[in-house]
Amino acid sequence: MSEGLDALVVGGDHDRVVGEVVDVVSRTAPEIREGLVGRRQPVGGEANPTGDTQMEADVWADDLLGERLRAIEGVGEYASEERESVVDCGEGLSVAVDPLDGSSNLVSNNPMGTIFGCYTEPIPAPGTALVAAGYVCFGPVTTMVVATDDGAAEYEIDGGDRRLLEGSVTLPREPTVYGFGGRVPEWSPEFTAFAREIEGECKPRYGGAMVADVNQVLSYGGIFSYPALGSRPAGKLRLQFEGNPIGYVVERAGGRSSDGEGSLLSRDADELHGRTPVHVGSPDLIDRLEDALA
Numbered sequence: 001m002s003e004g005l006d007a008l009v010v011g012g013d014h015d016r017v018v019g020e021v022v023d024v025v026s027r028t029a030p031e032i033r034e035g036l037v038g039r040r041q042p043v044g045g046e047a048n049p050t051g052d053t054q055m056e057a058d059v060w061a062d063d064l065l066g067e068r069l070r071a072i073e074g075v076g077e078y079a080s081e082e083r084e085s086v087v088d089c090g091e092g093l094s095v096a097v098d099p100l101d102g103s104s105n106l107v108s109n110n111p112m113g114t115i116f117g118c119y120t121e122p123i124p125a126p127g128t129a130l131v132a133a134g135y136v137c138f139g140p141v142t143t144m145v146v147a148t149d150d151g152a153a154e155y156e157i158d159g160g161d162r163r164l165l166e167g168s169v170t171l172p173r174e175p176t177v178y179g180f181g182g183r184v185p186e187w188s189p190e191f192t193a194f195a196r197e198i199e200g201e202c203k204p205r206y207g208g209a210m211v212a213d214v215n216q217v218l219s220y221g222g223i224f225s226y227p228a229l230g231s232r233p234a235g236k237l238r239l240q241f242e243g244n245p246i247g248y249v250v251e252r253a254g255g256r257s258s259d260g261e262g263s264l265l266s267r268d269a270d271e272l273h274g275r276t277p278v279h280v281g282s283p284d285l286i287d288r289l290e291d292a293l294a
């Protein structure tokens, strides 16, 4: 494990496996980034298991990560947003991946990311079974945030190297930015009223890739929400691949996560591709949001 991760305690035999998962994701990130060129089109007529358009890069990144993560001894399951079912690969941790989060941004050339979570239980698993999670953010530079039960660390990825930027990522207490997904007329009256309050207090930052939007919240303080919509009462984002790992990272950085009622991590996981409303950010704002939705 590289510097920084050593400080994050995973516990028991999971330590080595998590270290190898993080190594694979960070080593693969520059290849994914380079491979986006020429893969920015939808795959002919294909939708992924949750009905979203699959870009060529979605499928390619999933193949690359899937092959490498499944080869790690101690990874027992590989699950991806881009696959219909879980791949069994032996005994050990279950790894869930959103190979490219925000891949619709490929068309407009805006930031995106890769999300992963390491669960101690078979997938679908609750967020309480996570022992590590993280994401890569493909922005002007490539960064990675990794969280374990001991906290969160941020790295810069340059070629094959992962350099520690911050060994103890802490969500700033003072909220500065907000990003809310979905069309406003589709929000509930309660969420709309909450949003109106926040609009008077923070600056809007919404880019259409959760990883990049949450990364701003982690950098500046504030809140990211993709709420339940009239046309999507269960929300848009997926619990296994997006809600749980991002909720885990934000909580380990001192923030809060919520599905509108309580922590994302305590939400039941009954479906592999199940969706959830996602709210993450400064504890005070998430408390206020839950009060507003109650």
Ligand SMILES: O=P(O)(O)OC[C@H]1O[C@](O)(COP(=O)(O)O)[C@@H](O)[C@@H]1O
Residues within 6 Å of the ligand: 052, 081, 098, 100, 101, 102, 103, 104, 181, 182, 208, 209, 210, 211, 226, 236
């Ligand atoms: O286009 P919208 O409705 O704003 O949705 C954006 C949201 O959908 C996502 O792009 C879904 O992720 P995928 O690209 O992995 O399907 C999130 O990253 C983002 O928060």
Ligand SMILES: [Mg+2]
Residues within 6 Å of the ligand: 098, 100, 101, 102, 210, 242
């Ligand atoms: Mg996603």
Ligand SMILES: [Mg+2]
Residues within 6 Å of the ligand: 058, 081, 098, 099, 100, 101, 102, 103
């Ligand atoms: Mg995706």
